[in-house]
Amino acid sequence: MDNLMRKLPIGIQTFEGIRKENYLYVDKTALIWRMANLGKPYFLSRPRRFGKSLLISTFDAYFQGKKELFNGLAIEQLETKWEQYPVLHLDLNAKKYETAADLIAMLNQYLEKWEAIYGDEKKDRSPEERFSYVIEQAFLKTGKNVVVLVDEYDKPLLQAITRPKLFEDYRQTLKAFYGVLKSADAYLRFVFLTGVTKFSQVSVFSDLNQLNDISLDYSYATLCGITQEELESTFKPEIEIFGRKNHQTPEEVVTAMKRNYDGYHFHPDGSGVFNPFSVLNAFSKLELGSYWFQTGTPTFLVELLQKSEYDLRTLLNGIEAPASSFVEYRMDANNPIPLIYQSGYLTIKDYDREFQNYRLDFPNDEVRYGFINFLVPFYTPMKNNDQGFYIGKFVQELRTGDYESFLTRLEAFFADIPYELNDQTERHYQVIFYLVFKLMGQFTEAEVRSARGRADAVVKTPKYVYVFEFKLNGTAEEAIKQINEKGYLIPYQKDHREIVKIGVEFSAETRNINRWLADTK
Structure with a gap:
C-alpha cells in the first residue's frame, strides 16, 4: 500500500500541470467561481508558499475557458458559459531584483510578449504607457474585456526593503504601472493581485481605491491553505500511510499535523488552515519537519525588530493590536509587526469585539520554535x-x-x-x-x-x-x-x-x- 502513494504537487504551481499530470488537488474552485462572478478588482495578501501562484494559475485557466481542466471539480456544477477572455498574467516572483533596471527588464519581458499579440505601436514608450495600450488593444481586437492577474506584485519591494533608494525607485515604477488599472477600468473584466505585503505607499491601494482587499474577509479565509476537513478528506490515504510509518493512529497523525502546521487564521471567525507546503512535504517524506520555515529565513524581519528596538518579549507572548496596525506596512513607521504578520510568522488568534482588537500569535510549533531559534544568534x-x-x-x-x-x-x-x-x-x-x-x-x-x-x-x-x-x-x-x-x-x-x-x-x-x-x- 505504501508504494501506492499519490502524486503530491510539491513545487508545482500551474493548475494545468496539476490537472494534466494527475497530481492531487485540493478543490478551491467554488471560491474561485464566487470571486470571478461577484466582483472585479481584488487584492489578496498571504504568506509565501501558501498557494498564491497556483491560485492565480487557476484563474488563468478559468478565464481562458479551459473547461476540460475542471472536470469533476466544484466549479463544474456552477459555471455554464465557459467564456474565453484575453488574459495578461504578470509573475514578478521569478527574478532577483538588485538594481532599478532589473524591474524594468522584467516588465519589458511581459510587455513584449503581450505586444507580439496585441500590437507594439507604443513599444518605445514607458512601461505604464505600453501596459495601458496593450489592455486597450486586447479589448478592441478580441471584443472581450481583459483579465489582469499579477502574482507577487510586491516581490521587488520586499527585496529592496533595507535599501531605501532602490525601494523608492521600485515604488515609483510600480505606482505608475499599477495605476493604469484604474484608468483602464472600462476595458477590464477581472483584476487580481496577490502578494505577501500590503505596502500602503503603492498607488494600487490609494489611487486604485475600488480594489477589494479580501485578505481579512470571512468568505475567503480558506482560499489559500488547507482546512482540517480538506486534510482529512483529501489526504485520507496519506494520513494512513504516515500513521503506519510513524506508529500513529489517523487521529494522532491529524493531531500532530495540527500542532505543527495548522493555526493560520485570516479572519477571527473563519476556519483555520494548515500550511500547504509543510503538509505536502510531511506526507511526501513521511515525517514532520520545519519545511516551510527552512525555505526562507526571516533575516530582514529580525533586523527590523532590532532597528525598531521592539520589545521582543511582547512578540513572544502574543500581541494585541487593531487591524490598522498590522494589515498595512509603511516604510516610515517604526513598527515591524505588519511585515511579521503578513509574512506568516504571526496570525490572528482571537478578536475582542468590544474594543476591536486582534490578538496575534505564532500559528503553530513549526513557526514558533523556528522563529525563536532563529532569533538566538541575533540577541x-x-x-x-x-x-x-x-x-x-x-x-x-x-x-x-x-x-x-x-x-x-x-x-x-x-x-x-x-x-x-x-x-x-x-x-x-x-x-x-x-x-x-x-x-x-x-x-x-x-x-x-x-x-x-x-x-x-x-x-x-x-x-x-x-x-x-x-x-x-x-x-x-x-x-x-x-x-x-x-x-x-x-x-x-x-x-x-x-x-x-x-x-x-x-x-x-x-x-x-x-x-x-x-x-x-
Whole structure:
C-alpha cells in the first residue's frame, strides 16, 4: 500500500500541470467561481508558499475557458458559459531584483510578449504607457474585456526593503504601472493581485481605491491553505500511510499535523488552515519537519525588530493590536509587526469585539520554535550550531531535578557575552531569559511572563514544577519571598509533582546571575 502513494504537487504551481499530470488537488474552485462572478478588482495578501501562484494559475485557466481542466471539480456544477477572455498574467516572483533596471527588464519581458499579440505601436514608450495600450488593444481586437492577474506584485519591494533608494525607485515604477488599472477600468473584466505585503505607499491601494482587499474577509479565509476537513478528506490515504510509518493512529497523525502546521487564521471567525507546503512535504517524506520555515529565513524581519528596538518579549507572548496596525506596512513607521504578520510568522488568534482588537500569535510549533531559534544568534553571542547553547541540556537538567546545573549553565551562558555587548540595556538581558525559557517549551511545559502578579517563569516536567522569580534590582531572598506572598504557587497546590521555588538575583553591574536560592517547601 505504501508504494501506492499519490502524486503530491510539491513545487508545482500551474493548475494545468496539476490537472494534466494527475497530481492531487485540493478543490478551491467554488471560491474561485464566487470571486470571478461577484466582483472585479481584488487584492489578496498571504504568506509565501501558501498557494498564491497556483491560485492565480487557476484563474488563468478559468478565464481562458479551459473547461476540460475542471472536470469533476466544484466549479463544474456552477459555471455554464465557459467564456474565453484575453488574459495578461504578470509573475514578478521569478527574478532577483538588485538594481532599478532589473524591474524594468522584467516588465519589458511581459510587455513584449503581450505586444507580439496585441500590437507594439507604443513599444518605445514607458512601461505604464505600453501596459495601458496593450489592455486597450486586447479589448478592441478580441471584443472581450481583459483579465489582469499579477502574482507577487510586491516581490521587488520586499527585496529592496533595507535599501531605501532602490525601494523608492521600485515604488515609483510600480505606482505608475499599477495605476493604469484604474484608468483602464472600462476595458477590464477581472483584476487580481496577490502578494505577501500590503505596502500602503503603492498607488494600487490609494489611487486604485475600488480594489477589494479580501485578505481579512470571512468568505475567503480558506482560499489559500488547507482546512482540517480538506486534510482529512483529501489526504485520507496519506494520513494512513504516515500513521503506519510513524506508529500513529489517523487521529494522532491529524493531531500532530495540527500542532505543527495548522493555526493560520485570516479572519477571527473563519476556519483555520494548515500550511500547504509543510503538509505536502510531511506526507511526501513521511515525517514532520520545519519545511516551510527552512525555505526562507526571516533575516530582514529580525533586523527590523532590532532597528525598531521592539520589545521582543511582547512578540513572544502574543500581541494585541487593531487591524490598522498590522494589515498595512509603511516604510516610515517604526513598527515591524505588519511585515511579521503578513509574512506568516504571526496570525490572528482571537478578536475582542468590544474594543476591536486582534490578538496575534505564532500559528503553530513549526513557526514558533523556528522563529525563536532563529532569533538566538541575533540577541546573544551564540550561533545556531554552537554546542554551548544546546537547549536540550537545559531541559534534561530540569527533568532530573538538577536545577543547580541548569542555573550554572545559564550563568555560563551570560558570562560568554563579549565585553563589547555589555552596554546592552537591561531589557536586552530580559529578552535572553525569554528566549531560553521559550525554547524549552518545545520539549516541556514552559511559560515565561512579563505581567505582574505571576511568576516570571514556570517550567513543568514529569516530576517537577519549577517556579522562577528573577530580581534585576533585588536579592534572591526577596524573589523567594515574592513567590510566597504573591500566591504564585496557588495554581499548582493540587499538582502531584514536586514544586521547586527558585529565586534568582541578577546583577546589573556584572550583567549576569549573581546568586540564587531554591526552596522545595
